[in-house]
Amino acid sequence: MTPPAPADDVLLDISDLHVSIPQRKGVATPLRGVDLTVRAGRMLGVVGESGSGKTMTALAVMGLLPGNGHVSSGSIRFDGVDLTAVSGRESRRRRGTEIGMIFQDPMTSLNPTMTIGAQVSEGAMIHEGLSRRDARTRAVDILRRVGMPRADRIVDDFPHQLSGGMRQRAMIAMALVNHPQLLIADEPTTALDVTTQRQILDLIEDIQDEFGSATILVTHDLGVVAGRADEVAVMYAGRVVESAPAQELFRDPAHQYTRALLAALPERARQGDDRLFAIPGMPPDLRSETTGCPFAPRCHAAQEDCRSGPVPVITRGDRHEVACLHPGDLAEAGHDLDDVRTPETPVGGRGHSAATDAGEAPGTVLDVAGLTKEYPALGGSFIRRTVGTVSAVSDVSFSVREGETFGLVGESGCGKSTLGRLIALLENPTRGELRLNDEDVTVVTGRRESRAAHREVQMMFQDSSAAMDPRMRIDEVLSEPLVIQRIGTKDSRSERAEELVADVGLADDVLERYPHEFSGGQVQRIGLARSLALGPRLVVCDEPVSALDVSVQAQVLNLMKDVQAEHGLAYVFISHDLSVVRHMADRIGVMYLGMMVEQGPADVVSETPRHPYTRVLIDAVPTVDREDERDRLLVEGELPNATDPPSGCRFRTRCPFAQEICATTPPVHEFGEEGDSHSVACHFPLPADGSLPVRAEASA
């Protein structure tokens, strides 16, 4: 963090900002009185869920409101000048030279047909009148400063030739090219993998020090701002509901929304607690007017005055401002939420623990041995033919017991989704064995047998609405599995559909609606309901909550746990988010480039990872609580191409401990001394005490 700057050096001061966007039906008002200040050289984290107005605030500062959106009242004072009052030309000049912005998705935010150099230097050419040659020199220079490898060559490349992380570096270079006083980063790492995210966040922090610019870091992820931002503002329904110095906010969150949000984080779930604190309901519609506190309808502490009265901003201590009539106390430190958090005991009791309690070992639902999936890499000119293979899943073995959750975690391209599809019988493996309930389903051939096998395993998708025929009503969607499996009559199927929606906590009337009419959380519930229709023993959940906001995510995760307990289901839970997996899973498997590098009990793997990659993954996850000050293991670079994976251990190209043997011999899974089920595929596993060995310098 930066050393304290003069306290009153306010660079940006947003005051009572209202933005409205006329739409076909009514007027949306995404900002409803935003107050924010950014001090020179400091980093402000703006945190909120989707629809909170965080991105809109950033766009308002840039003067880039979408469509015919406009500032309806309030002011944005930048360096003393009200940006809402300046002319278009002046606004453009400031945008280009004094404020730089980094957008979320670096692939789509770069012009695909312009070279990186041309795009980076375009701002300098326009605003400083640099010649083409000088602009290029400037581009190379700035690209170097954002850590772009081989900057002098990359400058002539096009965006599609770069990896995601490098594209984001180019975006950052572009925003910095005229040395702005303020840098706005809108979800700069949301589209990136966690190890790359770590690199980019570190870069943004370094840049702030080096360039002395102020930074607004807009994100939905509380962990991203924790430990980086100097101050944090929490937004909800178009307002800033709480702002405070970062440490204070995380230590003493006052607004009930902030407190609920923190409590909903999977990493905040208490050990052994099955349920997360879930905020009921959804944020208000931005087209409707609200009176009183916009969070009141979802707040467990709301009183009558919250719903009716004005909500004044109160100051707590130094620069800690809260717009809440009944803020939580530091003394309670969040424990008041425990009562609210008490599990609703599910109807059927706890399925999986029931089996364990009975003393008999639970049966194995899924047994995977040496599972491999290779896709042909197409090439050739006249006729497309196979010129090689992409190794998506390579020699993976693990098993899942009845009622258990097996978490699969890894970065994009690691093969976890392909593995999920293999298990869900959506694709045929190239090699290996897949046993469901002790039956080898890889040898199933007949139409009837194959159909029967599908009853045992079902799938829940990341975007369930895309996984439902948009022209089918929900009752049709829910009875489709039964129709396919020729189970029951028309009446019994619709009865079953009613049961299913009740199981996932929805009302009957959803049956008559279409998938696109539901919010993300609701549609995931329906997706879960559908996966239960055939009464499978195993459900493969592919990133089931990745598209959801934290508060809704908690609802869905809780529901999944309830349903699991009620039906004695086993889950294969696939996610890139380690904290979610850790919360949900009994055991975890970590994948890298198609290989399972480590697996074992969830707490063991996440507390004392043995594979360097697992350690890297865990250390890269931004978390709210950073008490553990152990050394962090970081890596450079990004995932190599799966068409031509590295020989031996596939992680060796990025591993700080790699030796010669790693390149020659693929490591096999070895079980650690401390437990029966913790295994790691590494020639040089990390010590079990959580320390890091002295880095072995590359000897070869």
Next chain:
Amino acid sequence: MFFENRLAAVGLLLIVGLVAFSFLGPLLHPTDQVHTDLANAYAAPGVEGYALGTDGVGYDQLGRLMFGGQTSLIVGLAAGLLATAFGTLWGATAGFVGGWVDAVMMRVVDALLSIPALFLFMLIATIITPTVPMLVLTIAAFAWLNPARMIRGDSIALRSRDFIVAMRGMGGGSLRAVRTHVVRNAIGTVIVNATFQIADAILYVAYLSFLGLGVPPPAANWGGMLSSGLSEIYSSHWWLVYPPGILIILLVLSFNFVGDGLRDAFEVRLRKR
């Protein structure tokens, strides 16, 4: 949805009006469209009860427009629908089967597309004698190519959609995929495409008539009337040129309006969130 689009509603009304004009009109305004009446050739509009005058062989122009409209509409509709039906089947098969079958089927489409339509029509029309059914077949034989391409693209996109994947995960096969999901989701494209195909077919009839390969007299169609009227343009017999020209334009436009309206309607239904 559909009726929110005013142009589409106007288009639909126009089509209904033109159909009524062509098929019901002769009941209110019966005329002799078989025997020529050279004594009354080139009568100007309004003269001797000929509301729109007569043509070079004495046919009542208003009655002839009704009579000709029947051919234009029947050929346009029949050819457009036939082409859409065949193209849909071809494209859906190619897209869903994929691989070599797809490659071969699409090269056939490419080959036929690379022969400019009018050249092919005229070549065929020179070989065969143009009658109404032959005209329909000739036009449909070329016009199915575009729907085939479009539907193939749609079915390939549909094949990899998550809801088809989900259905396979429930144990469903390709037959069910096509029967329940593809049909439901591609029907919009097919219907929209059919309206544009009809519009195109009406124009093709006109072109063939202009090039001298329309249905021979005493049969008539608007295209034929327009092109034979063109030679009259210097002799100020304007009623032989502009009425059929305007009617063709109106008919083609109205099918386009309806097509655009339908396309919006099908898309909006999915976008409304």
Next chain:
Amino acid sequence: MWQYILRRTGQAMVVIILVTFLTFLLLHNLPGGAARSALGLDATPAQIDAYNEQMGYDKPFLIQYMMYLGRLASGDLGFSFQQNQPVADLIVQRLPKTMLLSFLAAFVALVVSIPLGAIQAVTRGKVPDYFVTAVALFAYATPLFFLGMLLIVLFSQTTSLLPPQAPQGFGLGEILADWPGLILPVATLAIATLAAYTRYVRSSMIDNLQENYIRTAKAKGLSGGRVVVRHALRNSLFPVISLLGMYIPALFSGALVVEQLFNYPGMGLMFWQATQTRDFPILLATTTIVALATVIGSLLADFAYAVADPRVRLSGDS
């Protein structure tokens, strides 16, 4: 890129084989057989036999097709007994004129439709957009020959500004020298093509204007004009290159009508005259050549697209 180019070439070759096979089938199924249709109705049986033997029509089907391909490859497109000339010679005279007409029309249509489509996209849902859409739809719905006639009435009959007939010169130079005569035919063909081009530019441009990189460009503080032209329009034009290839058949079809209407001595007019006299050697050869020109033209357009668009140009070749 090379992979793409080779694959497109491969596809084009398959298409050429299919096209020639189709025209060969047509030739084979001509009324009275290929010989009678070539020699005319008054040919004696002996003449027909001699012709069949000379052309190899007494040989097995596939051999005949191979021989047909061989003749095509050597530039032998048959002999028009009606014109008493090799068809190839006729086509060599006529094809450049049709190409000139089509090129000029495509060029004019492109030059007009790019700014029109761009303006439409920028003013989407407002008056200029609706106006251009309406005009373009009218242009599309009007039969080409009616459109041409209206132009003649307007510009030559009523005002005598332009000649109603196309230049009649033998060579390209003579035709170009008589350029006022070209204006109406080119305009007619261009207007007919304009509707499709404009619609395409508009939708391509609308897609690009919604892309995130446009917002990035604005965030750099570029002027609105620069954002639209340098970023949105530039990227919208790459697919237009392919579109030019796709519209070659429509251009040739249009040329057929326009040449007849304005009496322009191109291949379309020759083709039309041949339909009147049922001169099948000319009809088949012209169809084949036009189809080949289409295939090659769209192949070239796709090559140009591959070279122009860095996303294709720099795509991986494995």
